[in-house]
Amino acid sequence: MRSHLLNGTTAEHYRRSVTEGVERVATKLATTDRPFTGVTVDALSPRIEQIDLDQPLHDTTAVLDELEDVYLRDAIYFHHPRYLAHLNCPVVIPALLGEAVLSAVNSSLDTWDQSAGGTLIERKLIDWTTRRIGLGPAADGVFTSGGTQSNLQALLLAREEAKTDALGKLRVFASEVSHFSVQKSAKLLGLGPDAVVPIPVDQDKRLQTVALAHELERCAGAGLVPMAVVATAGTTDFGSIDPLPEIARLCEQYGAWMHVDAAYGCGLLASLKYRDRIDGIERADSVTVDYHKSFFQPVSSSAVLVRDAATLRHATYHAEYLNPRRMVTERIPNQVDKSLQTTRRFDALKLWMTLRVMGADGIGRLFDEVCDLAVEGWKLLAADPRFDVVVEPSLSTLVFRYVPAAVTDPAEIDRANLHARKALFASGDAVVAGTKVAGRHYLKFTLLNPETTTADIATVLDLIAGHAEQYLGESLDRAS
Numbered sequence: 165m166r167s168h169l170l171n172g173t174t175a176e177h178y179r180r181s182v183t184e185g186v187e188r189v190a191t192k193l194a195t196t197d198r199p200f201t202g203v204t205v206d207a208l209s210p211r212i213e214q215i216d217l218d219q220p221l222h223d224t225t226a227v228l229d230e231l232e233d234v235y236l237r238d239a240i241y242f243h244h245p246r247y248l249a250h251l252n253c254p255v256v257i258p259a260l261l262g263e264a265v266l267s268a269v270n271s272s273l274d275t276w277d278q279s280a281g282g283t284l285i286e287r288k289l290i291d292w293t294t295r296r297i298g299l300g301p302a303a304d305g306v307f308t309s310g311g312t313q314s315n316l317q318a319l320l321l322a323r324e325e326a327k328t329d330a331l332g333k334l335r336v337f338a339s340e341v342s343h344f345s346v347q348k349s350a351k352l353l354g355l356g357p358d359a360v361v362p363i364p365v366d367q368d369k370r371l372q373t374v375a376l377a378h379e380l381e382r383c384a385g386a387g388l389v390p391m392a393v394v395a396t397a398g399t400t401d402f403g404s405i406d407p408l409p410e411i412a413r414l415c416e417q418y419g420a421w422m423h424v425d426a427a428y429g430c431g432l433l434a435s436l437k438y439r440d441r442i443d444g445i446e447r448a449d450s451v452t453v454d455y456h457k458s459f460f461q462p463v464s465s466s467a468v469l470v471r472d473a474a475t476l477r478h479a480t481y482h483a484e485y486l487n488p489r490r491m492v493t494e495r496i497p498n499q500v501d502k503s504l505q506t507t508r509r510f511d512a513l514k515l516w517m518t519l520r521v522m523g524a525d526g527i528g529r530l531f532d533e534v535c536d537l538a539v540e541g542w543k544l545l546a547a548d549p550r551f552d553v554v555v556e557p558s559l560s561t562l563v564f565r566y567v568p569a570a571v572t573d574p575a576e577i578d579r580a581n582l583h584a585r586k587a588l589f590a591s592g593d594a595v596v597a598g599t600k601v602a603g604r605h606y607l608k609f610t611l612l613n614p615e616t617t618t619a620d621i622a623t624v625l626d627l628i629a630g631h632a633e634q635y636l637g638e639s640l641d642r643a644s
């Protein structure tokens with residue numbers, strides 16, 4: 165069994181195993197003609213159920229054959245140009261190289277004595293990101309597992325900076341289309357059930373600052389504490405960007421911590437064409453970025469950045485065995501002092517490899533391409549009488565609904581759209597997402613693949629219309 169431990173004597177076994185795995189994936193990628201096979205839970209689960217984990221196969225090739233059957237054949241492939249659903253990006257090859265290196269070396273980024281150069285590389289990438297944002301000389305941050313954790317940590321710092329023990333009095337303001345992790349964080353942080361005040365959005369799905377000002381005023385008048393305002397730079401459903409400069413001004417006026425959730429919009433930090441859309445982000449107290457959304461990085465790769473490094477102390481605990489207090493004076497850089505996690509992957513290496521091979525402009529160009537594609541898609545939809553499209557894209561998301569001229573019942577139109585999404589998924593021809601707008605069911609494209617073309621978009625729209633029409637035809641038959 166020792167032959168499976170990675171060390172100097174097993175290097176050849178490691179090389180062969182990993183190469184064999186890479187070969188399988190490469191072949192899969194080259195031969196996959198749809199983003200999904202349409203496999204059902206009922207068809208797939210018995211295949212996984214019947215595997216006896218106490219009966220190993222002992223042979224890598226046999227295990228990879230089995231993996232083909234239980235996973236690779238029917239996985240959802242984000243690299244495919246007709247995967248248009250959630251905020252998953254195709255990944256860049258330098259990052260995959262980083263992934264291979266980081267999992268084999270297996271550094272843990274909590275302490276210097278488990279990572280050495282890894283710690284310094286992560287710190288340099290944090291500095292690079294804070295400079296791109298413009299957070300100023302005292303800025304700092306740390307890599308996290310994702311936007312949810314970044315938002316939680318930012319709000320933890322905001323809660324501690326609010327300097328009140330009356331948790332029930334704290335209020336967090338966020339647009340009604342902000343990410344649900346804001347509410348989850350409030351709960352985890354022990355805030356009251358009414359702590360998150362939803363602020364209405366305008367027709368472009370941007371937080372209405374007049375309403376925010378009104379709520380902040382009400383908060384002050386009621387003796388409550390405005391703990392934080394969460395501005396979203398790229399909402400999950402619409403890609404809309406809240407008016408950051410105006411929100412920054414209100415945060416200053418009312419003494420609230422400004423957090424910018426740029427999990428999605430952070431791609432603009434590298435953009436060559438659209439960086440100005442997030443102007444004002446430099447005034448934030450904290451920022452969430454998800455490199456695994458718009459920097460084409462594999463999951464996980466995210467960070468939380470703060471204007472004032474000192475605020476990260478709210479996440480600091482010392483353990484004698486790991487990061488004793490004396491190490492601070494010895495200037496030993498232990499990233500665990502800034503993180504909610506202890507053992508932590510060296511995810512930063514993926515971004516490092518990406519920047520060293522492609523450069524930031526390379527990433528920015530890819531993201532600009534998907535933003536441009538969204539404009540083309542929007543034009544297609546706006547000109548097509550079969551569809552109602554909401555919100556001109558600020559990033560790369562399109563939300564729309566099939567609206568047949570002959571059908572007036574909105575509930576029936578809802579059902580047709582829901583059916584189209586399901587039927588498309590079952591066919592595997594394309595994968596699209598869905599959401600609700602004003603209580604009605606809509607469909608959603610999140611465009612993050614520069615390989616997707618306007619022709620792909622047109623094809624998928626025709627497929628959607630076809631499935632919806634078929635549903636409505638059958639529904640008429642059922643009624644008659």
Ligand SMILES: Cc1ncc(COP(=O)(O)O)c(C=O)c1O
Nearest residue numbers: 251310311312343398400425427
């Ligand atoms: C705006 C926004 N914030 C936060 C998140 C959560 O990020 P993660 O899924 O990486 O935890 C998402 C995820 O879609 C998001 O769109």
